[in-house]
Amino acid sequence: MRLLALIAVILTGGLIIFQTGAFPDFGDANAPANTYLSTYYLEHGQADTHAPNIVTSVLADYRGYDTMFETTVVFAAGLACFFLLRRKKVPGGEPRIYRHMPTGITLRIADGGKLPAEDSEVFRRLDTEFVPQQLIIKNTCRIVIPFIQIFALYVIAHGHYSPGGGFQGGVLLAASIILYAISHDLRRAIRRFSEKTAALMGSLGVLIYAGTGALCLLMGANFLNYKALAPLLGVDAVMARSHGILIVEIGVAFAVMAMIIWIYYNLSSAGKHDEGL
Numbered sequence: 001m002r003l004l005a006l007i008a009v010i011l012t013g014g015l016i017i018f019q020t021g022a023f024p025d026f027g028d029a030n031a032p033a034n035t036y037l038s039t040y041y042l043e044h045g046q047a048d049t050h051a052p053n054i055v056t057s058v059l060a061d062y063r064g065y066d067t068m069f070e071t072t073v074v075f076a077a078g079l080a081c082f083f084l085l086r087r088k089k090v091p092g093g094e095p096r097i098y099r100h101m102p103t104g105i106t107l108r109i110a111d112g113g114k115l116p117a118e119d120s121e122v123f124r125r126l127d128t129e130f131v132p133q134q135l136i137i138k139n140t141c142r143i144v145i146p147f148i149q150i151f152a153l154y155v156i157a158h159g160h161y162s163p164g165g166g167f168q169g170g171v172l173l174a175a176s177i178i179l180y181a182i183s184h185d186l187r188r189a190i191r192r193f194s195e196k197t198a199a200l201m202g203s204l205g206v207l208i209y210a211g212t213g214a215l216c217l218l219m220g221a222n223f224l225n226y227k228a229l230a231p232l233l234g235v236d237a238v239m240a241r242s243h244g245i246l247i248v249e250i251g252v253a254f255a256v257m258a259m260i261i262w263i264y265y266n267l268s269s270a271g272k273h274d275e276g277l
Contacts, residue, residue, distance in 0.1 A: 050242035051160040059165070060245040060252075064224040067248075068209050071255050075206050078198070078259030085271035098123045127185065127275045134183075141183035148176040156253045160245045166252025173253065174260035186269055186276040195273065198262040205255025209248045216244075224248075 024031035041058055049057040059067050095110045101124055109115060116123035152172035159165030181189035213224040221228030226244025227237035235243065269276030 048238070048241065049160075049245065050238045051245055053160055053162060053164075055163075056160045056165050056245060056249070060160070060248050061224075061226065061241060064213070064248070067252070068213070068224070071209055071252050072206055074259050075202050075255050078202055078262040081263045081266045082199075085266040086273075087271040097126045099126055125185075125187065138183050141179055145176045145180055148172060148179070152176065152253075156249060157246070159249050160242060166249035167256055169249075170253040170256025171260065173257040174264075177257075177261050178264050181264070181268070182277055186265070186273070190265065190273060193261060195262065195265060198258040198265070200258075201254045202258035202262065205251045205253070205258065208251030208254065212244060212247050212251070 028034065041054060041062065045054045045057045045062075046052055049061045051057040051061070095108050096115060097108050098116060101122055116125075149172075152169045154169075155164035155172060156166060156169030159169065177189055177193050180192070212226075212229075215232075216225050216228045217223055219228035219231070224244075226241040228240070229244055230237045230240035233240050233243050265273055265276075
């Protein structure tokens with residue numbers, strides 16, 4: 001199996017390297033992107049898509065297929081980390097360390113011993129590699145995280161009118177959960193945003209993007225031709241393209257946020273989801 005995988009990587013890499021010779025030189029004034037595409041986007045972007053942010057209009061409208069498959073690649077990366085790293089929970093295992101909060105005494109409970117409840121306020125579980133709690137860091141992050149999430153929602157909602165979009169907003173939302181995991185512990189983060197939630201939201205994000213394109217087909221237009229949604233959204237064709245961009249940006253944000261969190265859970269805990277950064 002490893003030999004087959006190595007052969008596949010070599011062949012694919014060789015094909016990519018071979019085809020790079022057919023690309024135009026960097027900055028070539030005669031390249032198609034510089035002869036007519038860029039000029040058309042700059043001159044007609046806002047009129048065609050009703051989105052003042054030309055970058056978003058290119059990514060989510062003119063180049064919507066490419067962005068959809070980029071989102072799919074992010075989703076595939078999350079699945080790859082799950083299948084390669086995720087480990088099944090085995091009963092027993094390594095000793096666990098708990099702190100008795102009223103007294104500050106640290107207890108080491110061997111395999112087979114009686115463990116406190118996960119939501120216990122008296123006993124707090126610590127990672128095996130003990131790191132003293134940083135009260136200032138933990139409380140500061142608790143205050144900062146909601147503002148990060150609010151700003152992330154702003155970036156998503158205004159991505160087609162100002163710098164931002166689904167990728168940027170999704171990364172910010174994921175960063176807020178990862179910051180919580182680092183400042184508190186991985187188990188608390190997983191209880192608030194579980195592995196199942198990450199899988200469902202990642203799938204939903206890809207479904208929203210592809211489903212929007214499929215809905216355009218059902219309305220009699222081309223795939224991802226958002227103006228076909230005008231009757232459903234109750235707006236004109238140009239505004240429908242703007243709303244369509246927002247819808248797919250929300251799907252991108254869901255997928256990016258969920259997959260980054262899922263990848264972090266698996267990488268930081270070596271697939272155990274029990275202890276980690």
